[in-house]
Amino acid sequence: MTPDTSWLSAREQRAWRGFLHMHAELTARLGRHLQAISELSLADFEVLVALTDVPEARRRVLELGRDLQWEKSRLSHHLTRMEKRGLVAREECPSDGRGAFVVVTDAGRAAIDAAAPAHVTEVRRLVFDVLDAPAVDALGDMAERVLARLDEDECPG
Amino acid sequence: MTPDTSWLSAREQRAWRGFLHMHAELTARLGRHLQAISELSLADFEVLVALTDVPEARRRVLELGRDLQWEKSRLSHHLTRMEKRGLVAREECPSDGRGAFVVVTDAGRAAIDAAAPAHVTEVRRLVFDVLDAPAVDALGDMAERVLARLDEDECPG
DNA sequence: TAAGATTGAATTCTCAATCTTA
DNA sequence: TAAGATTGAGAATTCAATCTTA
Numbered sequence A, B: 001m002t003p004d005t006s007w008l009s010a011r012e013q014r015a016w017r018g019f020l021h022m023h024a025e026l027t028a029r030l031g032r033h034l035q036a037i038s039e040l041s042l043a044d045f046e047v048l049v050a051l052t053d054v055p056e057a058r059r060r061v062l063e064l065g066r067d068l069q070w071e072k073s074r075l076s077h078h079l080t081r082m083e084k085r086g087l088v089a090r091e092e093c094p095s096d097g098r099g100a101f102v103v104v105t106d107a108g109r110a111a112i113d114a115a116a117p118a119h120v121t122e123v124r125r126l127v128f129d130v131l132d133a134p135a136v137d138a139l140g141d142m143a144e145r146v147l148a149r150l151d152e153d154e155c156p157g
Numbered sequence C: 001t002a003a004g005a006t007t008g009a010a011t012t013c014t015c016a017a018t019c020t021t022a
Numbered sequence D: 001t002a003a004g005a006t007t008g009a010g011a012a013t014t015c016a017a018t019c020t021t022a
Helices: A010-037 A042-052 A061-068 A072-084 A106-126 A133-154 B010-037 B042-052 B061-068 B072-084 B106-126 B133-154
Strands: A058-060 A088-092 A100-104 B058-060 B088-092 B100-104
Touching (some): A042 A072, A042 A106, A133 B010, B010 B106
């Protein structure tokens, strides 16, 4: 038999479905857990992590969007909601009048500081406790390779 | 230094963020591609795959929901929309009056048959072309272990 | 009363159009 | 005209309440 390129091999299918299934279950579980221990959704948490990752916890909206891989309008709407709740604030960009900065507020910082330890414990418990070091590195390598492929594919040369 | 359990190690963080980032980028890209080559969203595609996977392409709603890991109301709303578009149909369950079956229609079968080859080619191009066999197996194993953990965690003993 | 499934209202996300400054 | 960002309308998703049969 010639290999059938119109579907995945059994081995690939197992990996692909496992990947999708694992992501779906994990984010559902982690999201519920986060809601239970804090006032934050997984999306809120991601935004706060991306901000507090960086000096002064202040970033340009576009940059934040690239990092999160969110549609710009989704990000804008989400920031508006988070701003109303006092978790972040927008500031003008002095060097480019079109641009905007987002900053974490004290309340935002307090919220992520309060939620992070329990959230991380849950991630560790559900994921890293069942993976050994080679598996962790294999996952990191895999993501790196796929993301590189996606990147090179974006700007076809 | 004692290990800091309140956050992930650099290695774990690389793997975890890579995993999330890879999933976000991949589904965004595959979704756009699918929309471009067909009338199906990624969600429609998943439903049709889960149905056509099985003899007669007919399944109980609850079973379908478990397989897809979707909230039951999400599934119900989505099936209603797909039913309106003629991709699936609902049927009564003779053995259990509360239950319902979902079946793929001819149009639904035609839609997935038309879209699947190009979609699979895209999955292969973006993912499996950059992974060797051990990496594919590692991904499959990892998903299996994490899903097993999630499972055992659900019904605490 | 509980299980299988649907419904409606509120939230979140996407798509296209718009606004402002470079 | 293009880039950075926001807005509003429509689509998808969640949460809680409901309906019907076991």
